[in-house]
Amino acid sequence: MPLEWAGLSPDLLLVIDRESAEPLRAQLERQVRDAIRSGRLQVGERLPSSRELAAGLGLSRGLVQDCYAQLQAEGYLVTRVGSATRVAAGACGPPAHATPPAAAPRLVADFQAGVPDLGGFPVADWMWAMREAARTMPTSALDYGDPRGSARLRDVVAGYLRRVRAAAADPERLVICSGHAQGLSLSLRALAQCGVTTVAYEDPGAPTLISAVAAWAGMTAVPVPVDARGIDVAALDATGARAVVVTPAHQWPTGVVLAAERRLALIEWAVRRDAVIIEDDYDAEFRYDREPVGALQGLAADRVIGIGTVSKSLVPALRIGWLLCPPALAGQLVENKRLNDRGSPTLDQLALARLIESGRYDRHLRRMRATYAARRTALVDALAQYAPGVELTGLAAGFHAVGHLGDADEQAVVTEARKRSVGLYGMSANRSTRSTTPAQLVLGFGNVNERAIAEGIAAVADLLA
Amino acid sequence: MPLEWAGLSPDLLLVIDRESAEPLRAQLERQVRDAIRSGRLQVGERLPSSRELAAGLGLSRGLVQDCYAQLQAEGYLVTRVGSATRVAAGACGPPAHATPPAAAPRLVADFQAGVPDLGGFPVADWMWAMREAARTMPTSALDYGDPRGSARLRDVVAGYLRRVRAAAADPERLVICSGHAQGLSLSLRALAQCGVTTVAYEDPGAPTLISAVAAWAGMTAVPVPVDARGIDVAALDATGARAVVVTPAHQWPTGVVLAAERRLALIEWAVRRDAVIIEDDYDAEFRYDREPVGALQGLAADRVIGIGTVSKSLVPALRIGWLLCPPALAGQLVENKRLNDRGSPTLDQLALARLIESGRYDRHLRRMRATYAARRTALVDALAQYAPGVELTGLAAGFHAVGHLGDADEQAVVTEARKRSVGLYGMSANRSTRSTTPAQLVLGFGNVNERAIAEGIAAVADLLA
Numbered sequence: 001m002p003l004e005w006a007g008l009s010p011d012l013l014l015v016i017d018r019e020s021a022e023p024l025r026a027q028l029e030r031q032v033r034d035a036i037r038s039g040r041l042q043v044g045e046r047l048p049s050s051r052e053l054a055a056g057l058g059l060s061r062g063l064v065q066d067c068y069a070q071l072q073a074e075g076y077l078v079t080r081v082g083s084a085t086r087v088a089a090g091a092c093g094p095p096a097h098a099t100p101p102a103a104a105p106r107l108v109a110d111f112q113a114g115v116p117d118l119g120g121f122p123v124a125d126w127m128w129a130m131r132e133a134a135r136t137m138p139t140s141a142l143d144y145g146d147p148r149g150s151a152r153l154r155d156v157v158a159g160y161l162r163r164v165r166a167a168a169a170d171p172e173r174l175v176i177c178s179g180h181a182q183g184l185s186l187s188l189r190a191l192a193q194c195g196v197t198t199v200a201y202e203d204p205g206a207p208t209l210i211s212a213v214a215a216w217a218g219m220t221a222v223p224v225p226v227d228a229r230g231i232d233v234a235a236l237d238a239t240g241a242r243a244v245v246v247t248p249a250h251q252w253p254t255g256v257v258l259a260a261e262r263r264l265a266l267i268e269w270a271v272r273r274d275a276v277i278i279e280d281d282y283d284a285e286f287r288y289d290r291e292p293v294g295a296l297q298g299l300a301a302d303r304v305i306g307i308g309t310v311s312k313s314l315v316p317a318l319r320i321g322w323l324l325c326p327p328a329l330a331g332q333l334v335e336n337k338r339l340n341d342r343g344s345p346t347l348d349q350l351a352l353a354r355l356i357e358s359g360r361y362d363r364h365l366r367r368m369r370a371t372y373a374a375r376r377t378a379l380v381d382a383l384a385q386y387a388p389g390v391e392l393t394g395l396a397a398g399f400h401a402v403g404h405l406g407d408a409d410e411q412a413v414v415t416e417a418r419k420r421s422v423g424l425y426g427m428s429a430n431r432s433t434r435s436t437t438p439a440q441l442v443l444g445f446g447n448v449n450e451r452a453i454a455e456g457i458a459a460v461a462d463l464l465a
Numbered sequence: 466m467p468l469e470w471a472g473l474s475p476d477l478l479l480v481i482d483r484e485s486a487e488p489l490r491a492q493l494e495r496q497v498r499d500a501i502r503s504g505r506l507q508v509g510e511r512l513p514s515s516r517e518l519a520a521g522l523g524l525s526r527g528l529v530q531d532c533y534a535q536l537q538a539e540g541y542l543v544t545r546v547g548s549a550t551r552v553a554a555g556a557c558g559p560p561a562h563a564t565p566p567a568a569a570p571r572l573v574a575d576f577q578a579g580v581p582d583l584g585g586f587p588v589a590d591w592m593w594a595m596r597e598a599a600r601t602m603p604t605s606a607l608d609y610g611d612p613r614g615s616a617r618l619r620d621v622v623a624g625y626l627r628r629v630r631a632a633a634a635d636p637e638r639l640v641i642c643s644g645h646a647q648g649l650s651l652s653l654r655a656l657a658q659c660g661v662t663t664v665a666y667e668d669p670g671a672p673t674l675i676s677a678v679a680a681w682a683g684m685t686a687v688p689v690p691v692d693a694r695g696i697d698v699a700a701l702d703a704t705g706a707r708a709v710v711v712t713p714a715h716q717w718p719t720g721v722v723l724a725a726e727r728r729l730a731l732i733e734w735a736v737r738r739d740a741v742i743i744e745d746d747y748d749a750e751f752r753y754d755r756e757p758v759g760a761l762q763g764l765a766a767d768r769v770i771g772i773g774t775v776s777k778s779l780v781p782a783l784r785i786g787w788l789l790c791p792p793a794l795a796g797q798l799v800e801n802k803r804l805n806d807r808g809s810p811t812l813d814q815l816a817l818a819r820l821i822e823s824g825r826y827d828r829h830l831r832r833m834r835a836t837y838a839a840r841r842t843a844l845v846d847a848l849a850q851y852a853p854g855v856e857l858t859g860l861a862a863g864f865h866a867v868g869h870l871g872d873a874d875e876q877a878v879v880t881e882a883r884k885r886s887v888g889l890y891g892m893s894a895n896r897s898t899r900s901t902t903p904a905q906l907v908l909g910f911g912n913v914n915e916r917a918i919a920e921g922i923a924a925v926a927d928l929l930a
Contacts, residue, residue, distance in 0.1 A: 010825050011629045011750075013759055021835075040627035044690065118607040122597055130595055134588055142583040145911075164476045178643075184804040216654075216804045218683075285476075294478055315607040317811035339681045341647040346782035348810055364474050371556040373709035446609075 006432045012041075012048050016057050024059060027282065028067045031173075036076050036087055036442060046084045109456025110423035112399040113444030114251060117371055121315045124427050125360045126351065133350035141346055147338035149176025149322075150346055153353040156323050160356055161308070164282060166294030168301035175337050179321035180282060183307035184210070185384070186323065186340065187278050188217035190332040191243050196276070200241040202231050203227065204253055204430040210245055219243075220250045223432035226251055230258035233265040242275040247298045249284040253442045255394020255401055256291060266296070271302040276326070277304045280292050281310040285365050288373040288395035302326050305333075310352065312398070312446075320352055372399045378450035379443060379457070384460035392443075399446030402427065405439035405464065413441070417460045424460065477506075477513055481522050489524060492533045501541050501552055502664050511549045512542065574921025575888035578718060578865040578909030581775075582836055586780045590825045593722070598815035606811055612803035614641025614787075615814040621821050622787050626773070630749060631759030633766035633909060638795045640802050641809050645747060649675070649710070649774035650806065652743050653682035653787065655797040656708050657775055659749065661741070665689045665706040667696050669718055669895040673859065684708075688897035691716055695723030698730040707740040713761045714749040718895050718907045720859020722758060722868055726925075731761070735768040742769045748777040750830050751816040753838040754861035775817065777863070777911075785817055787807065838865045843915035844908060844922070851926035857908075864911030867892065870904035878906070882925045889925065 014031045016024060021066040035041045050055070050064040057064075066084055071077045078088045101116035141150075148154060153176055158169035177183050188199060191238060197218065201210045205222035222243070224236045231246055246266070248258035258266070270277050279296045297306035325333045328369065337343065355361045376396060383390050394401040410426040417424040428438035445453060457464075477495045481489060501504045513521070515529040522529075533550055534543045543553045607616075615620060618641055623634035642648050646744035653664060661684065666675045681688035682910030687700045689709070696711055710732070713723035723731070737743050746759045748872060762771035790798045802808065820826045841861060848855050848868070860867040874889040882889040892905035910918060922929075 005594060010824060013629050013757065015759070035628075035631075040631060042624065045624070045628075046682050109821050115608055118604045121604075121607050127596060127599055131592060132687040134592055139583045139586075142586050142782040144781040145778075159507065159510070162477050162508075163500075166500075178806040178810070181804065185805050214806050216801070292478065294480070299751065311609075316609045316807075317607040319806065319808065331600070338696050339646065340644040340650050341784065342781075344783065345643070345784040345810060345813055348813065359475060365476065436873055 010046060010048055011056070012053065014053075014057060016059065023404045025063050025067055028057070028059070028064065029070055030122060032067065032071055033074075033076060037453050041087050043087050043089055043157075045087050045088065048300045049084070074301040075338045076119070105421065107423045107456075108421045108459055109448050109452040111441070111443045111445065111448060111456065112423055113426060113442045113446075115444060115447040116312050116315060116399065117368060117446055118315055119362075119447075120362050120368055120371060122360065125355060125364065126314075129351040129354040129358070129360070132354045133347055136352055137347070138305070139351070145343050145346055147343045147350055148174065148334055149344055150353065151347040156353040156356050157308075159386075160361075161295070161306075162326070164403055165281065165308075166298040167306060167324060168298050169306075173325045173327065174324040174334055176322055176349055177321050177337060178319040178341075178344055179309045179311050179316070180280060180307055182340075183309070183321050183323050184278070184280075185213050185217060186333055186336045187218055187307070188243075188303050189212055189336055190329055191276060193219040193332055193336075194329070198222055198241040198243070200236055200239050200240065200244040202226045202251060203245060203432045204427060205245075205247075205431065205432075207432045208250065226254055226256070228256055230256055230262050231266070233262055233269055235267075235282065237269055237273070242273055244275070245277065245278045245280060246296075247280045247282065249281060249293055250287070250395055252282065253400060253402065253427070254278070255397070257395055258296075263296060263299070264450045267300045267303060270300065275303070276329070279304050279306050281306060281308050283398040285313050286369055286372055286399065287395065287397040288369045288376075292397070295381075297324050301326070305329065313361075318346060318348065318352075372446065373401065375445040375448065375450055376401065377446050377455060378453040380456035381462075386457050387464035392465050400444045403443050403464070404442040405441065410436040410439035410441070413439070413460070416463055418426070422456045422457050423459050438465070475513055477518065479518075479522060479753055480530070480673040481524065481778075490532055491522070492657060493522070493529065493812040496533055497532065497536055498539075498541060505550050505812070507727060508552050508554055510552050512551065514549070519878050521700055531763055532601040532753065555756040558930070570886065572888045572921075573886045573924055574912060574917040576906070576908045576921065577808050577890060577912065578907045578911075580909060580912040581681050581777050581780060581864065582833060582911055583780055584767055584912075585828050585829075585833055585836060587825065590820060590829065591779075594823070594825070597819045598812055602812070602815055607817070609810050612808045613639065613799055615811055615818065618814040618818040621818040622773075625683075625826075626760070628775075630746065631763040632771060632789060633763050634771075634789055636790065638681075638790045639791060640788040640798055641814055642788055642802060643784040643806075644774045644776050644781070645675075645745060645772055646678070646785050647805075648770075648774070648788050649743070649745075649799045650678050650682060651798055652770050652772070652837035653679055653684055653708075654801055655794055655927060656741060658797055658801075659794070661705040661707045663687055663704065663708070665709040667691045667716060670710075670712075670897075671717065671895065672897045673894070689723070691719055692750050694719055695721055695727050698727055698734055701731075702734055702738070702861050707738055708743065709740070709747060711761075712745045712747065714746055714758055715744070715752070715860055715862050717747065718865060718867065718892070720862070722860055723761075728761060728764070730763045732768060736766065741794070744769050744771050746771060746773050746928040748863040750778050751834055751837055751864065752860065753834045757862070759885045762789050767793070770794065778826075778833070783813065783817075785813060795905055806843070837911065838929055840864065840910040840918060841866065841914055842915065843918045845908050846928075847919045847922035851923050852929035855929050865907055865909045868908050868929070870906065873904050873929070875901040875906070878904070878925070878928045881928055885924050887921045898905045 018029055034225050050061050054064045056060040075088055077085050128234050154171035158174050159170040159400045161167035161169040199214050200222050204227055211221045223241050225232045270444045281295055299302040309321035310318055331340045391404040414424045414426050425442050428436045429436050429440055481492055485518050519529045540553055541793040542550050544550045619636035619639045623636040623639050626632035626634040629744050663685045664679050665687050668690055676686045687704050690697045746760050749757050760767040774786035775783055856869040857866050877893050879889045890906055890907050893901045
């Protein structure tokens with residue numbers, strides 16, 4: 001697709017050597033020709049006006065016009081009256097890039113977990129917050145800033161986490177990062193730098209991601225089983241690991257909550273082992289049957305790195321999250337963020353602060369809670385109607401649940417469903433062993449509307465039976 | 466500063482235990498009291514309306530009103546007619562955070578290098594581009610995306626780099642990152658993963674940053690001298706390093722350009738040693754005396770990682786940059802970006818694409834080129850008038866130059882200037898040895914207007930003489 005440098009004359013790097021024996025016009029013609037041949041200028045792209053190019057190179061305008069006329073005669077350029085000079089359709093350069101991959105076929109319903117309702121993103125509120133941020137920020141906010149992030153957003157997020165998540169959130173030890181992935185990579189790197197060699201993770205969980213980030217950070221990752229009461233703390237203790245990544249409020253992906261006695265046992269383990277708990281608090285805002293449990297971080301701020309993100313509460317594309325840092329690790333985490341990227345984008349941070357402060361963020365969460373509750377009900381109803389043999393487990397929270405397939409073949413169900421344009425995802429990808437038994441589906445309903453949920457389940461009813 | 470959750474009722478995490486012997490109202494009162502005492506709710510913060518809180522907790526509104534009335538009587542809350550219930554001024558919690566550090570005293574002129582004209586940021590153009598991006602993006606753009614960044618921005622940046630920097634830019638091997646710092650950390654980590662143990666850097670240069678990032682990535686950094694023709698390639702060869710970070714178009718901070726024969730020698734070195742050149746092309750847009758030299762990457766795309774950023778061309782706060790990846794390293798660099806943060810923020814990327822495509826970016830660069838040329842002239846004039854003994858070197862490019870202090874004591878000049886509210890910065894911080902001889906200043910004039918330049922130099926004239 002040719003790029004359009006509309007309205008204003010584009011810059012173009014050409015080098016004229018006044019000491020060369022080659023005449024200036026010949027140099028200019030040769031360079032424009034080479035730029036087209038080599039693909040630096042592509043078919044349809046605009047050239048600078050002869051006036052602009054002449055001024056930029058210190059040449060006469062007539063010389064540039066002569067050059068353009070010559071290249072037009074040679075078939076490299078086209079000029080229409082009253083329009084800009086462009087690279088001609090016949091001019092040959094190498095193709096800029098390969099044909100884009102064919103778009104994935106549209107699904108009746110895609111039950112991919114971890115994707116929130118993208119169409120529900122409050123784009124008008126976000127743009128309002130952006131404008132407010134741009135209007136009110138001091139000019140100095142445009143410079144490099146504190147690697148921890150904007151002081152305003154840290155204040156606002158800390159207040160929010162104290163209020164909504166009962167977290168022990170101190171803005172001085174809060175680092176704004178670009179979401180869960182960066183929070184995890186900064187944390188594991190900091191722990192590796194402190195001599196921790198092994199990190200444990202929940203199984204089922206996110207074995208592929210955690211193993212890859214751990215290896216990247218220079219650590220080994222080991223799985224620890226999860227049962228109906230959450231992670232098995234005795235099994236964790238037996239690994240000898242001095243760090244663990246957990247999802248206590250809503251276990252990913254089984255959907256269980258960490259039982260009260262396990263919460264205490266986990267903290268006791270961390271104290272006894274001098275270990276660190278990385279708490280991934282990814283979707284705790286969305287509990288719609290009862291009050292959510294507070295963040296573990298609020299109980300043991302010295303032992304817990306709290307990771308939060310707006311990827312589920314707003315959308316992943318914003319790439320904003322935060323780390324609550326234990327005092328002993330705060331310095332290393334801030335230094336890692338500084339060396340990693342010198343801090344997150346400032347305008348986005350100021351906009352999020354405005355969104356939360358104005359109450360629009362809470363309003364959005366309330367709206368989404370109702371949306372996800374309705375979608376979960378639609379899923380429960382559709383299964384009851386079309387596949388009553390499938391048991392559904394997991395809290396009435398977030399936007400995923402686990403469907404139990406009994407004796408069915410997990411992989412066969414997933415493959416056959418795809419042929420019917422229904423996206424289903426097996427639990428095996430979340431198991432450290434990739435085992436396909438017991439056969440289960442992780443059913444995400446965040447980005448599927450109620451009608452699509454019913455249609456999707458109806459279309460695969462016989463597979464699930 | 467109390468946070469304002471304006472207009473809309475804020476959420477508040479309180480847990481009511483219906484099986485407890487403690488009455489519901491007592492539970493609620495105790496929890497709100499504890500939230501205030503512990504600092505979760507701070508002086509002046511709004512509480513949810515009694516209606517909202519009652520609905521959220523499944524309690525009667527009357528019970529919540531009674532609770533609020535009791536806490537008002539106890540001095541924890543205040544309610545004014547027609548206004549929200551808030552935490553009372555006398556309610557004691559721990560202070561949310563320490564007193565903010567006193568603002569740095571305002572300088573007559575701050576010659577810090579590396580800071581562009583922050584007031585020149587085209588905020589109206591940027592907000593236009595943001596609106597256009599938000600208006601035209603598909604909903605699917607709000608999901609997690611390609612870790613390399615938006616395909617549209619990669620197309621646009623690749624076209625821009627081919628046109629303006631004569632780079633061999635293929636959008637398939639271009640990774641959008643969050644600026645120079647992330648580009649460098651991703652590159653060094655990738656090289657370390659490929660077995661490169663030592664990275665060389667220019668001296669003078671950025672010894673502190675490069676050494677820290679190299680250590681973070683698991684490498685050793687070694688300095689290589691720079692002379693009037695750029696980096697000494699024979700000295701580089703003698704280090705045995707298989708990677709080097711260079712600024713060929715405008716050496717940071719000496720301001721020299723890498724001589725033509727050195728450019729070729731550097732590429733020959735990379736081929737012979739199977740080494741990688743990391744080209745930091747930080748401010749090449751701003752050459753205002755003559756045509757800039759093209760990017761080294763355009764000559765040896767297989768051997769050069771090209772790092773670019775909008776931190777100098779627009780402002781640092783945007784945190785957008787890019788990497789041009791050699792084919793052999795592209796896979797590792799993309800994977801590192803994915804593990805690091807799953808990609809940069811999408812709306813910002815789409816806005817930058819619109820800004821460039823619309824021609825507004827080129828227009829801004831032309832305006833800034835004139836601004837910086839005028840500021841450099843002002844600096845030359847001020848030195849000629851007030852401190853004619855100070856020789857100024859460095860290309861007429863970018864927004865910094867080097868002032869030579871002869872026999873003066875660099876550190877004494879910097880310290881005494883600060884007492885007179887003039888920010889001067891010695892070359893010693895840029896030397897691997899931190900040597901203060903020869904005494905030199907790195908004079909940044911990007912964010913200082915012409916009047917401040919004259920006033921600033923006048924105020925320190927006797928120190929420079």
